Amino acid sequence: MLPGPFAVARALATTRVLDAPDLEDTLEVLHRDPVANAFVATRVEAVGLDPWRLGGEMWGWFDEDGQLESLCYAGANLVLVNAGPEAVRAFAERARRQGRRCSSIVGPAGPTAALWALLERSWGPARDVRGHQPLMATTAPSAEVAPDPLVRRVRKNEIEALMPACVAMFTEEVGISPLAGDGGLLYQARIAELVGAGRSFARFSDDGEVVFKAEIGAVTAGACQIQGVWVAPEHRGRRLSESGMAAVMEVALREVAPVVSLYVNDFNVRARAAYQRVGFREVGAFMSVLF
The missing domain is CATH 3.40.630 (Aminopeptidase)
Known part of the structure; x- marks a missing residue:
């Protein structure tokens, strides 16, 4: 036929x-x-x-x-x-x-x-071209860095406290504010979605300020991807990103997917070293062209 x-x-x-x-x-x-x-x-x-x-x-x-x-x-x-x-x-x-x-x-x-x-x-x-961004992954909790016991899931009533840290991270990483254009409505909705799904993690100070934060963004049956890693400037240099990442990794591997990944700018030497200490290994490379 x-x-x-x-x-x-x-x-x-x-x-x-x-x-x-x-x-x-x-x-x-x-x-x-x-x-x-x-x-x-x-x-x-x-x-x-x-x-x-x-x-x-x-x-x-x-x-x-x-x-x-x-x-x-x-x-x-x-x-x-x-x-x-x-x-x-x-x-x-x-x-x-x-x-x-x-x-x-x-x-x-x-x-x-x-x-x-x-x-x-x-x-x-393009506004910026990032030609080599190492793609890193792990299948096991950190063997060298203890998870920060103060890192936990962000609660829905903490979104307002979380947002300034999210905006600061995005602006540092991308070079423009996520509040531009629509006033940040789509960005705030995405953060609220991640919090509601239990995929936003943070360590808060005694006065309610975000000290460390990260989100599990993409999630599939085979792998998940951590994004938005950020430490408040006044707390940097204390390796809180390492212990914080160890905590998020542990939850992600236990509850979300068998492989945890992320990608990082190659010029961010300190972040790459921190992720390696936590247990991530390079498995490929991404490229980003930003407009």
Whole structure:
């Protein structure tokens, strides 16, 4: 029986927007590397491929046999997944035609660098390019650093006390305030979501100020990713980031996922050393292009 015109069109397509029937194949691609793909996988596992619920489109690249091999999440971030040279070129062409709608490009360093080289002329200049961000992971609690017993889950009635630390961390890390644009409504909603899910951790001083904080952001069955690590400036130099991370790692491994990961700027030598002392090891590298 000859395939209908729709089947032929699908077979001939190099890239297209994925939809509900593609969910199983999409998850198969994402699960090939649970650590590197945690950010995208957690969104797809939670809401599927509907663009409205996903917060963006999922583009798929198919090989000559019509098999889904590569993905590109096109939302607030543009993120490549398992993208070889042909897929990168195809995604770059689609992104160039659509125009920039994202605030950053983030993903595995090699493919992301190739993508940016193709997009820079039409999308540039970038506000910042971070070409090498070590991706680190661990499967065991820290053997050398004792968890800080004062680090605990943030309670819902502590969000107001937590927010200044979150804003300070974001501004230090990204270079702009998360309160710009919409006044921080989306950012505050995201923090509240993490607190409500029990994935925001902090150590508070006796007067209720945040001393250390971190969140478990992306969560899948195979891996989770720690983000937003921050120590109040007046408390830095006391290795509170190490003991704090040891505490968050312990909970994450016990209750959330078998692998805990994070990525860090290569120029942040002190943070990289701290994560290594806690037990993280480099397993890859990311790249970020910030607009």
